[in-house]
Amino acid sequence: MYNYFSPICQGHIIKKELILTHEELEALRLKDLEELEQEECAKKMEVSQPTFHRLIKDARKKVASALIEGHALKIEGGNFAMIGETMKKQCACIKCGLVIEKELGIPCRKLACPKCGSRMIRK
Ligand SMILES: [Zn+2]
Numbered sequence: 001m002y003n004y005f006s007p008i009c010q011g012h013i014i015k016k017e018l019i020l021t022h023e024e025l026e027a028l029r030l031k032d033l034e035e036l037e038q039e040e041c042a043k044k045m046e047v048s049q050p051t052f053h054r055l056i057k058d059a060r061k062k063v064a065s066a067l068i069e070g071h072a073l074k075i076e077g078g079n080f081a082m083i084g085e086t087m088k089k090q091c092a093c094i095k096c097g098l099v100i101e102k103e104l105g106i107p108c109r110k111l112a113c114p115k116c117g118s119r120m121i122r123k
Pocket of ligand 1: 094113116
C-alpha cells in the first residue's frame with residue numbers, strides 16, 4: 001500500500017506534510033473510487049453518516065490541498081483496519097479457545113471471554 005505522496009518538482013521545497021488517516025483514505029475509496037452511496041459507505045465503515053461525512057470532507061480537503069498547493073501527503077493513523085483486511089477482528093480465549101468477533105478499536109486483551117471469563121488474545 002502506498003503511504004507517502006509528494007510532489008516532484010525541481011527546487012520545490014515541501015512546506016507542509018498533511019496526514020491522511022486510514023479512515024479518511026477508506027472513505028475516499030468507498031465514495032469516490034467505488035462510487036457507493038454515503039449511507040452504504042457509512043455502513044461498510046461502521047460509522048454514523050455524520051461521521052462518514054466528516055471523514056470524506058476532511059479527506060477531500062487534504063487531497064485537494066496537497067495537489068493544488070504542493071503539499072506532501074502521508075497516510076497513517078486512525079484505528080481503522082487496512083484495506084483488504086476484514087472490518088471485524090477476532091479474539092480468542094487463552095483458556096477455552098472460544099473465538100469472538102470484536103468491534104474495531106478495542107484491543108482483545110481488554111476483553112474477557114464470555115464463556116469462562118479468561119483473557120482474550122488477538123487471533
Ligand atoms: Zn474462555
